[in-house]
Amino acid sequence: MTDISEIKLTNAQIAWRAAQDIGDGAYVNLGIGFPEMVAKFQPEGRQAIFHTENGVLDFGPAPEPGQEDWDCINAGKKAITVRPGTAFFHHADSFAMVRGGHLDVAILGAFQVAQNGDLANWSTGRGGVPAVGGAMDLVHGAKRVAVVTDHVTKDGKPKLVEQCSFPLTGKGCVTRVYTSLAVIDVEDAHFVLREKLPAVSMADLQAVTGATLHTGGPVAELIVPEDL
Amino acid sequence: MDKTISSLAGAVADIPDGASVMIGGFGGSGAPIELIHALIDQGARDLTVINNNAGNGHVGLAALIEQGRVRRLICSFPRSADPTVFNDFYKAGKIELEIVPQGTLAERIRAGGAGIPAFYTPTSYGTDLAEGKPVEEFEGRHYVRERWLKADYALVKAECADPHGNLTYRMAARNFNPVMAMAARRSIVQARRIVPLGGIDPEHVVTPGIFVDAVVEVTDPAQEEVLNREGAVYP
Numbered sequence: 001m002t003d004i005s006e007i008k009l010t011n012a013q014i015a016w017r018a019a020q021d022i023g024d025g026a027y028v029n030l031g032i033g034f035p036e037m038v039a040k041f042q043p044e045g046r047q048a049i050f051h052t053e054n055g056v057l058d059f060g061p062a063p064e065p066g067q068e069d070w071d072c073i074n075a076g077k078k079a080i081t082v083r084p085g086t087a088f089f090h091h092a093d094s095f096a097m098v099r100g101g102h103l104d105v106a107i108l109g110a111f112q113v114a115q116n117g118d119l120a121n122w123s124t125g126r127g128g129v130p131a132v133g134g135a136m137d138l139v140h141g142a143k144r145v146a147v148v149t150d151h152v153t154k155d156g157k158p159k160l161v162e163q164c165s166f167p168l169t170g171k172g173c174v175t176r177v178y179t180s181l182a183v184i185d186v187e188d189a190h191f192v193l194r195e196k197l198p199a200v201s202m203a204d205l206q207a208v209t210g211a212t213l214h215t216g217g218p219v220a221e222l223i224v225p226e227d228l
Numbered sequence: 229m230d231k232t233i234s235s236l237a238g239a240v241a242d243i244p245d246g247a248s249v250m251i252g253g254f255g256g257s258g259a260p261i262e263l264i265h266a267l268i269d270q271g272a273r274d275l276t277v278i279n280n281n282a283g284n285g286h287v288g289l290a291a292l293i294e295q296g297r298v299r300r301l302i303c304s305f306p307r308s309a310d311p312t313v314f315n316d317f318y319k320a321g322k323i324e325l326e327i328v329p330q331g332t333l334a335e336r337i338r339a340g341g342a343g344i345p346a347f348y349t350p351t352s353y354g355t356d357l358a359e360g361k362p363v364e365e366f367e368g369r370h371y372v373r374e375r376w377l378k379a380d381y382a383l384v385k386a387e388c389a390d391p392h393g394n395l396t397y398r399m400a401a402r403n404f405n406p407v408m409a410m411a412a413r414r415s416i417v418q419a420r421r422i423v424p425l426g427g428i429d430p431e432h433v434v435t436p437g438i439f440v441d442a443v444v445e446v447t448d449p450a451q452e453e454v455l456n457r458e459g460a461v462y463p
Contacts, residue, residue, distance in 0.1 A: 052400075053330065053331070054254040054257070054400050054403050055254075055400050055402055055403050056399075056400050068453075069399070070256050070257055070451045070452070070453040070454065071257050071258070071398050071399040071400060071401040071451075072257075072399045072400055073254075073255065073257050073400055077254075077255040077256075077308075077309075082399070088397075088399055088400060088402055089402070090334075090402050090403065090404070090405070090406040090407060090434075091254075091280075091330075091331075091333075091334035091403050091404045091407060092334045092335055092337070092338040092406075092407050094331075094334070095330070095331030095334050095335060098331055099331060099349060099350060099351065118354075123356075129306055129307065129311070129314070129315055129318055129319075129325075130306075130325070130327050131304075131305045131306050131307045131327070132304055132305065132327055132328075132329050132330070132357065133304050133305040133329075133330050134304070134329065134330035134331060135329075136329040136331075136332075136351045136352050136355060136357065137329050137330060137331030137332065137351045140349075140350035140351055140353075141350070167355065167356050168354055168355045168356075169355065170353075170354070170355070171353060171354035171355075
């Protein structure tokens with residue numbers, strides 16, 4: 001069996017692949033942390049408009065260190081910048097954009113995704129201080145809810161599962177998962193494999209996936225830039 | 229009509245023990261640090277605080293919690309770069325926590341200000357946070373009923389105010405401030421500048437003065453991120 005930790009994609013490569021599916025002019029919300037990287041890889045000639053739920057549309061990149069204006073931050077509380085086209089609005093309007101179906105894509109991280117599209121990404125249910133933020137709102141309303149994630153947990157357990165064991169963020173909400181090994185759609189309560197790394201066999205991929213991978217047609221090779 | 233008050237102490241003087249207090253801000257942006265510190269000095273206890281977060285470091289909301297003034301916190305995300313104060317109080321059972329999804333929190337507050345006692349949202353359907361809440365189906369989808377959220381007081385940070393309480397905000401510091409100003413029985417605002425009537429273009433007013441009760445000028449407001457980098461502790 002191939003050692004998947006040797007060949008798996010980096011987070012930047014996963015983010016790059018997710019960015020290729022964002023159309024010109026799309027309104028996009030990126031979850032805190034790893035999903036934020038997607039913004040760096042917009043294909044040439046396309047311009048997505050990024051939404052951050054604390055009340056900014058169409059913001060610019062992080063400022064130089066020392067140039068931060070702490071009134072101008074994203075949902076991850078990192079400094080961002082204003083650019084021509086930026087809009088500010090209050091929180092109720094911001095979540096009207098989310099729930100009201102005005103976002104084209106939301107891209108989030110995950111602890112687990114189930115084959116029916118259930119997402120668990122806010123709590124491992126093991127005690128500690130619970131914190132949900134905007135995740136439960138973001139999974140409802142965006143036309144497409146995608147997940148970027150490592151294919152397995154740090155200790156090698158599947159993150160794509162038959163049924164989530166962690167507390168749910170939303171039911172039946174995920175439509176596509178970009179993992180470190182594959183691109184997988186959720187269709188009719190099944191995982192449908194669309195792309196996989198050429199170096200991973202079907203058997204190896206299935207072995208690290210907690211639910212049956214279906215193939216609804218040809219499976220393309222998942223090819224990303226090597227230097228990311 | 230003149231809603232301006234000359235001192236921070238005067239602005240928060242009548243907040244009693246046991247009051248519910250909405251505090252604007254998302255992290256440090258839009259957090260009315262000076263009003264919160266004035267509330268610490270004033271001494272009110274047993275407060276229910278509504279904020280998106282649970283404080284960061286040892287200033288602002290974190291300081292209010294550290295001083296043992298907050299009995300119950302309603303928030304969406306009690307995590308921050310330095311959540312020590314909240315975490316210690318929570319683990320010791322010294323503060324109650326109600327977790328609300330962020331968009332539901334914003335809409336509950338907006339509904340409170342708008343006189344809408346309840347509404348249906350898709351958010352949290354099928355999750356632990358919807359437990360015990362009525363569910364209804366609309367056009368084939370399930371929605372959870374949520375109730376309005378109102379408060380006795382709101383502490384709001386604005387950029388510019390006039391004597392009628394018309395407000396503008398600065399960049400993403402707007403966040404929860406406008407809806408909280410609507411949802412409190414008495415809304416207290418700190419503004420960087422108080423300008424004469426006519427000093428704000430009516431087209432630019434974000435919060436109309438009808439939602440505001442008191443305005444105090446704080447010309448050089450502290451920023452939570454900057455205070456925390458300096459290791460500041462209040463009081």
